Amino acid sequence: MNVPAPTGLPALSDITEGGIPGVLRIENSDRDATTPIIMDMLRSVYPHEQVFGRFCPVNAYIAAPPRQVYEYLADTRCLEEWTYSLRGFTETDEPGLWVSQDRLGDQTKCFVRTVADSDAMTVDYHCAWDQGQHLWMIYLMRVVDAEVVLNAPGSVVLWNNCRHPFYDENPYPDTAPADRPVWVGDFWDMFSAGHQLEMDNLKAICEYRAAHGLPIKPEWME
Numbered sequence: 001m002n003v004p005a006p007t008g009l010p011a012l013s014d015i016t017e018g019g020i021p022g023v024l025r026i027e028n029s030d031r032d033a034t035t036p037i038i039m040d041m042l043r044s045v046y047p048h049e050q051v052f053g054r055f056c057p058v059n060a061y062i063a064a065p066p067r068q069v070y071e072y073l074a075d076t077r078c079l080e081e082w083t084y085s086l087r088g089f090t091e092t093d094e095p096g097l098w099v100s101q102d103r104l105g106d107q108t109k110c111f112v113r114t115v116a117d118s119d120a121m122t123v124d125y126h127c128a129w130d131q132g133q134h135l136w137m138i139y140l141m142r143v144v145d146a147e148v149v150l151n152a153p154g155s156v157v158l159w160n161n162c163r164h165p166f167y168d169e170n171p172y173p174d175t176a177p178a179d180r181p182v183w184v185g186d187f188w189d190m191f192s193a194g195h196q197l198e199m200d201n202l203k204a205i206c207e208y209r210a211a212h213g214l215p216i217k218p219e220w221m222e
Contacts, residue, residue, distance in 0.1 A: 003109070008087065008088055009088070009089055009220070010220045013220055020205060026087070038190050038197065039190075041193035042190070054163045055160060055162055056162075056191040057159070058195040059159065059199075061150065061152075062156075062202070063155075063211075064154060065154070066154070068206075070118070070143040071216070071217050072216045072221075073141060073143065074123050075114070076098045076125075079112065079125070082201040082205055084197060084201070086112075088100050098112045098113070099111050099112075104184075108177065112125055112126070121144070126138055130172055130176050140159070
């Protein structure tokens with residue numbers, strides 16, 4: 001597979017006045033600075049493994065139109081904006097398969113294929129570190145019209161991740177960078193807080209654009 005070198009996309013280029021308050025991305029808060037924030041979000045008053053052992057659910061209300069939020073999420077390139085560390089999305093020579101760099105893992109490639117259903121407004125990101133043949137990391141998302149479930153305008157976004165056994169051990173060690181010190185599964189106990197941080201980013205970005213009359217899916221993605 002011919003994989004192009006990752007290049008930066010014009011993420012958040014429509015936001016020109018000092019950024020969006022509350023959005024944490026690796027550009028403005030590196031891993032060392034963000035780790036204490038995530039650790040503070042983890043509460044020791046409950047057994048974390050019992051609550052988040054096999055599943056990692058994160059949900060949010062977003063004051064933005066549900067169809068627009070769905071169309072934004074259904075475009076793989078949106079991950080360049082609201083995820084904490086996936087950058088440089090480039091489509092491979094296999095249609096629909098994108099590659100980025102996960103900066104949590106230094107030189108780690110992250111492959112992504114987005115499977116979306118416009119009727120149900122579901123968006124599933126099928127991902128994997130290092131190789132694009134077996135996309136075993138599945139991030140399940142659904143956008144719900146908040147008028148139906150909360151009697152309020154806007155969107156409810158449901159996000160769940162299942163603890164695939166490969167999180168415990170890299171199934172494709174031959175594809176990993178030789179000097180990488182971490183594996184994606186090493187971060188599982190932080191997934192709930194890390195995903196909440198990213199959901200907060202998604203909420204802030206969508207609500208900012210909605211409040212300022214900007215399309216939720218920016219022009220650079222059209």
